[in-house]
Amino acid sequence: MELLKEYLDYGVIGLLGFMLFVAVAFAVERWLYYRQVAVERFGHLETFHTALTRNLTIISSVGANAPYVGLLGTVLGIMITFYDLGQGGDIETQAIMTGLALALKATAMGLLVAIPSILFYNALMRKVDVLVAEWKRVHES
Template identity: 60%
Template structure:
């Protein structure tokens, strides 16, 4: 239990930090790619969509799972709080509230990561739809 108590915050926030870095990296990479992509360079819509959707799954996975990582940190923090209080044989409401408040910071961090990740994913998917529509319009204009 002492190892968990010592490394819980470090491990949860390190994992969320790595996830945030990956989400930001892939979001920026996609934005730069979308800025320079030419739909006329692709012979087939499917090939274009493969390139357009690259790394979007990772952003979505991070956005949907970050709250669970935070929640796991919170549950383990609450477990540690109750374990420590159980060893003291006293009921100190201040210690309980402090422990619970500190445990909830992991959930807050997970949600704080999830919101911009999902927003980025949705915005990038909109750009995929726009570029795909441009491809289709250009192909149908060339066929007429």
Template identity: 60%
Template sequence: MEFLKTYLDYMVLGTLGLMSFIMLAFAVERYVYFWRVRLAHFPHIELLKVALTRNLTAISSIGSNAPYVGLLGTVLGILVTFHEMGQGGKIDVNTIMLGLAMALKATAAGLFVAIPAILFYNGLLRKVDVLTSRWAAMQDGHA
């Protein structure tokens, strides 16, 4: 239990920080790729879709799972707080509230990572739709 008490914040916030870094790196990479992609180089629409959607699954997975990582941190933080209450024998309201507030920051951090990830994912997915539509128009001779 001492291990959790000492390292819980580092583990949860470190994991969320890593998830955020990966998400941002993939989002920037995709935007740069979309800006530079040459649609005429793709002979088939399925090959284009494969190239355009690369790394989008990772961004979506981070957006979907970051709140759960934060929630896990919150649950473990509350567990540590209750364990300390049970060990001490005294119930101090200030200590309880401080422990719960510290635990809830993990959920907030998870949402802080998830919301931009989902926004990036949706924006990138829209760009994939636009680029595939442009490719189809080029094939019909309307571009």
């Protein structure tokens, strides 16, 4: 239990930081790709759509799962707080509130990772829709 108590914050926040890094890296990669993609180069719409949506699933997955990683950190933090209370026998309001407040930071961090990831995903999907419409205009005229 002491090991979990000592490394919980580092583990959860480290994982969320990695998830944010991955989401931002893929979002930047996709944005740069969309800026230089040549619609005329693709003969089939399915091939074009596949090229456009590569790595978007990862960004979406980060946005969808980051709150759950944060929630897991919060639940484990609350469990540690209750365990400490059960071991000590004393019920100090300050100790309880401090433990719960520290546990809730994991949920906040999860939301701070999820919100930009979902925004990146939605913006990139809008760009995919625009590029597909442009492909249809070029190839159907």
